[in-house]
Amino acid sequence: MVRIFGPLVGLFFAAALLWSFGVGAVQLIREPEPSTAVKDFHLPPKEVKFTFDGPFGTFDKPQLQRGFQVYKEVCSNCHSLKQIAFRNLADLGYNDAEVKAIAKQWGTKAKTFDPKTGDAGERDNTPADHIPAVYYAGTGNPPDLSLITKARHEGPAYVYSLLTGYTTQPAALLKKYPDSATPDGLYYNPYFANLNIAMPAPLTTDGQVTYTDGTKSTVGQMAKDVAAFLTWTAEPKMEKRKQTGWAVLGFLLAATALAYLAKRNIWSDMH
Amino acid sequence: MSFPWAKHYKPSHPLMVWLDEKLPLPRFVHGAIGGGYPVPRNLNYFWNFGVLAGFCLVLQIATGVILAMHYAANSGVAFDSVEHIMRDVNWGWMLRYGHANGASAFFVVVYIHIFRGFFYSSYKAPREMIWLLGVTIFLLMMATAFMGYVLPWGQMSFWGAKVITGLFSAIPIVGEPLQQWLLGGFAPDNAALNRFFSLHFLLPFVIAGVIILHIWALHIPGSSNPTGIDVKQESDTVPFHPYYTAKDGFGLGVFLLIYAAFVFFMPNALGHPDNYIAANPMSTPAHIVPEWYFWPFYAILRAFTADFLFIPAKLMGVLAMFSAILCWFFLPWLDTSPVRSGHYRPLFRKFFYILVLDVLVLGFCGGSPAETKYVLISQIASAYYFLHFLVILPVVSSIEKPEPLPFSITESVLGTDAAATA
Numbered sequence: 001m002v003r004i005f006g007p008l009v010g011l012f013f014a015a016a017l018l019w020s021f022g023v024g025a026v027q028l029i030r031e032p033e034p035s036t037a038v039k040d041f042h043l044p045p046k047e048v049k050f051t052f053d054g055p056f057g058t059f060d061k062p063q064l065q066r067g068f069q070v071y072k073e074v075c076s077n078c079h080s081l082k083q084i085a086f087r088n089l090a091d092l093g094y095n096d097a098e099v100k101a102i103a104k105q106w107g108t109k110a111k112t113f114d115p116k117t118g119d120a121g122e123r124d125n126t127p128a129d130h131i132p133a134v135y136y137a138g139t140g141n142p143p144d145l146s147l148i149t150k151a152r153h154e155g156p157a158y159v160y161s162l163l164t165g166y167t168t169q170p171a172a173l174l175k176k177y178p179d180s181a182t183p184d185g186l187y188y189n190p191y192f193a194n195l196n197i198a199m200p201a202p203l204t205t206d207g208q209v210t211y212t213d214g215t216k217s218t219v220g221q222m223a224k225d226v227a228a229f230l231t232w233t234a235e236p237k238m239e240k241r242k243q244t245g246w247a248v249l250g251f252l253l254a255a256t257a258l259a260y261l262a263k264r265n266i267w268s269d270m271h
Numbered sequence: 272m273s274f275p276w277a278k279h280y281k282p283s284h285p286l287m288v289w290l291d292e293k294l295p296l297p298r299f300v301h302g303a304i305g306g307g308y309p310v311p312r313n314l315n316y317f318w319n320f321g322v323l324a325g326f327c328l329v330l331q332i333a334t335g336v337i338l339a340m341h342y343a344a345n346s347g348v349a350f351d352s353v354e355h356i357m358r359d360v361n362w363g364w365m366l367r368y369g370h371a372n373g374a375s376a377f378f379v380v381v382y383i384h385i386f387r388g389f390f391y392s393s394y395k396a397p398r399e400m401i402w403l404l405g406v407t408i409f410l411l412m413m414a415t416a417f418m419g420y421v422l423p424w425g426q427m428s429f430w431g432a433k434v435i436t437g438l439f440s441a442i443p444i445v446g447e448p449l450q451q452w453l454l455g456g457f458a459p460d461n462a463a464l465n466r467f468f469s470l471h472f473l474l475p476f477v478i479a480g481v482i483i484l485h486i487w488a489l490h491i492p493g494s495s496n497p498t499g500i501d502v503k504q505e506s507d508t509v510p511f512h513p514y515y516t517a518k519d520g521f522g523l524g525v526f527l528l529i530y531a532a533f534v535f536f537m538p539n540a541l542g543h544p545d546n547y548i549a550a551n552p553m554s555t556p557a558h559i560v561p562e563w564y565f566w567p568f569y570a571i572l573r574a575f576t577a578d579f580l581f582i583p584a585k586l587m588g589v590l591a592m593f594s595a596i597l598c599w600f601f602l603p604w605l606d607t608s609p610v611r612s613g614h615y616r617p618l619f620r621k622f623f624y625i626l627v628l629d630v631l632v633l634g635f636c637g638g639s640p641a642e643t644k645y646v647l648i649s650q651i652a653s654a655y656y657f658l659h660f661l662v663i664l665p666v667v668s669s670i671e672k673p674e675p676l677p678f679s680i681t682e683s684v685l686g687t688d689a690a691a692t693a
Contacts, residue, residue, distance in 0.1 A: 002601050002604040002605060003604065003605065003607070003665055006598070006601055006604075006605050006660075006661045006662075006665065007661055007662045007665060009594065009598075009657075009661055010598075010657045010658055010660065010661025010662045011658075011661075011662065013591050013594065013653075013654070013657040013661075014654040014657050014658050014662075015579070016575060016579040016580075016582075016587055016591075017574055017575070017591075017650045017651075017653050017654040017657075018650070018654060019577055019579050020574065020575055020576045020577040020579070020584070020650050021647060021650040021651060021654075023576065023577040024576055024577070024643060024646060024647055024650065025647060027643075028643050028647070033642070033643055055536045083351075083354050083358065088358075143548070146354070147354070147547040147548075150539060150544060150547040151544050151545065151547035151548045152544055153544055155544070193557065234547070236358060237357070237358070237364045240364075241364060241365070241368075241535055241538070242535060242536065244365065244535060245531065245532075245534070245535025245536055246535075248531045248535060249528065249531055249532070249535070252524060252527050252528050252531060253528065255524055256521065256524030256525060256527075256528060259517070259520040259521040259523075259524045260521045260524070262517050262520065262521075263517040263518050263520065263521045266513050266514060266517045267514065267517070267518070270312060270509065270514070
């Protein structure tokens with residue numbers, strides 16, 4: 001029975017697939033898939049090097065602090081960072097007093113609610129609070145940035161490329177795809193998935209943020225620093241992960257070598 | 272079962288003698304994976320993957336049980352609870368990365384184990400039951416992995432759940448009510464997340480149960496071997512312990528080295544970035560793709576693009592995707608060649624390598640966006656897939672002239688066998 005029905009089922013599926021193939025192939029020849037502006041003009045992230053690249057890479061704490069400053073002064077006006085609590089900033093090299101001060105001075109205050117009176121109010125943030133949500137009334141929908149570098153392919157390079165990639169729409173694009181002109185209220189950026197992003201260029205001029213450590217704040221430097229900072233927010237345990245990894249690999253290498261010798265010893269009379 | 276020369280368990284310590292009378296557990300272990308289980312002496316490293324698969328299940332249960340202590344199966348907080356594990360739970364990042372990459376490792380190991388079975392025809396008599404139970408384990412693994420991927424409640428979790436449960440709506444008449452019943456709603460939501468969590472916790476223990484049956488069934492005829500010929504005499508076998516415990520120990524070390532390299536140095540390499548975006552029913556990702564281990568079957572599902580003989584394309588795709596695995600159940604009766612090992616089957620061997628290539632191509636297409644060129648490739652590759660199992664295998668086994676087999680396992684290892692000339 002199996003040897004009769006098996007081949008029949010196989011031929012049935014194969015025939016259906018070849019039918020689908022034929023229909024698809026004819027359609028492709030009659031109307032080839034049109035090229036689109038996105039296919040022709042979207043760019044992969046730029047090549048950019050970070051200190052945390054590779055299996056030995058670590059975070060550069062002064063860079064993370066600069067990136068945090070960029071987030072605080074620029075990004076945080078629209079983007080939340082809800083996975084991060086102020087206490088986590090100690091990882092960047094701030095001491096307890098500095099963390100307390102950063103929390104206390106944070107512009108968006110923590111919300112309070114008094115159940116006795118029903119009054120809503122505000123208080124200063126403490127190190128235990130997460131960075132408060134931002135209310136954004138403009139167009140577009142600014143995503144939470146906590147995980148952004150893990151939520152995009154080649155995340156750190158993507159963030160850097162997006163921030164430094166704003167440009168005017170190429171004439172070649174408008175000539176080939178007249179319907180794809182960037183709509184009003186959007187901005188052309190070839191690193192963004194559909195080329196037109198609702199966020200206006202956030203880093204526009206050198207010196208927009210005044211770094212306290214004396215680093216020259218070019219647009220490229222600010223973009224790189226904030227990309228590094230957002231890599232830390234997405235993966236704060238990265239350094240511990242890699243350190244643990246080397247210890248684990250070292251142990252496993254030794255254990256596997258011993259296991260191999262034991263195996264050879266036991267099998268020595270069997271070949 | 273055992274060969275007549277299997278060593279019997281002889282406890283020497285009085286405590287072990289006492290235990291053997293009350294509960295002969297050490298005797299059971301001795302016979303199952305100890306010195307009392309004679310195994311062919313010529314097993315190659317492809318025979319390590321059964322033990323590795325068992326190890327992966329234990330690894331997944333161990334990490335999973337601890338993750339479940341910190342995870343919250345509620346659509347409002349599930350995504351954040353996973354981030355809580357990554358950030359605030361001691362060693363939580365290692366447990367989660369270990370569990371996510373553990374699933375991939377489990378599938379790599381099991382795919383090698385299955386293809387070992389294809390090449391050496393491990394499914395043939397007298398081992399059909401082992402094979403049937405193995406395919407059952409694979410189906411349970413797929414269900415478990417799918418539901419596990421939904422739990423972080425990211426974008427791919429949500430949309431993957433929507434696409435896969437949407438397959439049931441292709442069934443005529445009962446399809447849509449069935450889909451709503453499975454989900455507990457009209458779309459994946461809290462009800463679906465809760466039941467997926469419950470089942471994701473349950474199914475690994477069902478898998479463990481079927482593995483016990485799988486190993487039980489294995490011990491009746493004993494392990495097969497690369498020559499495919501039966502064990503004839505004591506010199507064909509070695510006791511499982513210490514010979515294969517030692518060999519499996521080394522294999523486990525190599526496996527763990529590769530696994531650790533992924534967990535600690537590229538933990539997200541096999542995942543999709545979109546799953547780090549919280550589930551949003553209002554925003555469909557540009558490309559919905561499942562995890563890599565489902566790609567070949569996903570390619571088969573998407574390969575049916577035109578209605579055929581009044582059967583809607585979607586229904587054809589669903590039928591074909593399930594048939595792609597269900598057809599494995601019939602392999603013992605489709606492949607009628609009396610020779611088991613691919614080493615002695617020249618024609619079968621060629622088609623086997625084409626199948627490996629074919630499945631890799633299907634995997635590549637399944638992971639690619641649904642553009643016409645990939646769909647066209649996957650249609651040819653899917654057609655070959657079905658023809659291989661259902662048409663080529665039966666035909667090859669009836670026309671092929673196998674190469675001569677060695678006299679015994681001993682002869683295949685040592686070059687000579689005293690029993691052959693006696």
